[in-house]
Amino acid sequence: MTVPFKSAMDRLKASIRDVPDFPKPGIVFKDITPILTDGQLFRLAVTIFTERYQRKSVERIVAIDARGFIFGGALARHLGVGLTIVRKKGKLPYKSHQIEYALEYGQGTLEMHIDGVMKHQRVVIIDDLLATGGTAEAAARLVELCGGEIVEFAFLVELGFLKGRERLAKYPVFSAITY
Numbered sequence: 429m430t431v432p433f434k435s436a437m438d439r440l441k442a443s444i445r446d447v448p449d450f451p452k453p454g455i456v457f458k459d460i461t462p463i464l465t466d467g468q469l470f471r472l473a474v475t476i477f478t479e480r481y482q483r484k485s486v487e488r489i490v491a492i493d494a495r496g497f498i499f500g501g502a503l504a505r506h507l508g509v510g511l512t513i514v515r516k517k518g519k520l521p522y523k524s525h526q527i528e529y530a531l532e533y534g535q536g537t538l539e540m541h542i543d544g545v546m547k548h549q550r551v552v553i554i555d556d557l558l559a560t561g562g563t564a565e566a567a568a569r570l571v572e573l574c575g576g577e578i579v580e581f582a583f584l585v586e587l588g589f590l591k592g593r594e595r596l597a598k599y600p601v602f603s604a605i606t607y
C-alpha cells in the first residue's frame with residue numbers, strides 16, 4: 429500500500445484526541461489510542477513508517493517505553509529487523525546501560541540492555557510523540573553507548589512549539605504529524 433501522504437496525515441491528525449490537564453494541570457495530552465482502535469488508521473500509521481524506512485538499510489528498531497513499543501514492534505515486523513526496547517528504570521531483567529533525563533512533566537531514567545544494539549548497527553529510534561526531546565535524546569545516548577548509528581528518529585506526533593527537534597539537531601528527525 430502506498431500512502432497518499434497529505435490526506436493520510438489529515439486523517440491521522442483528526443483522530444488524535446486532546447486530553448487537557450493530563451497527567452498534570454497545564455499539560456494537553458495527545459491521546460493516540462483512537463488511532464490504535466481503528467484498524468485502518470493503525471495500518472496507515474505503520475505504513476507511513478514502513479515506506480519511509482524499507483530502503484534505508486535499517487538494521488534495528490529501538491522503541492521507547494511505552495507507546496513507542498506499539499509502533500516500533502509493528503515497524504520492526506514489517507521491515508523484518510530486530511526490535512530493542514528502551515524502558516523506564518527497573519523494568520529490564522538483564523545488565524543495562526542507564527541514562528537520566530528530563531521530560532515535559534518530570535524527571536526519569538531510561539535503560540537499555542547492554543547488548544540491545546551492536547557496534548555500527550544502523551538504528552531507527554521510534555516513539556509516539558516528540559515533546560521537549562529529553563526522552564529521545566536519552567535513548568540516543570543509550571544507542572551510542574553501544575556504538576550504534578542513528579539513521580533517524582521517527583515520531584507519529586511532534587509538538588513543534590516545545591522545540592524537541594532543536595534538541596535533537598545533530599540527528600535526522602521525521603514526524604508524521606506536527607502541532
Ligand code: AMP
Pocket residue numbers: 455456457458459492493494495530531532533555556557558559560561562563564592
Ligand atoms: P519529551 O521527553 O519531553 O520529548 O517527552 C516525550 C515523551 O513523553 C514521549 O514518550 C511521549 O509519549 C510523552 N509525552 C510528552 N508530552 C506528551 C503529550 N503532551 N502528550 C502525549 N504524550 C506526551
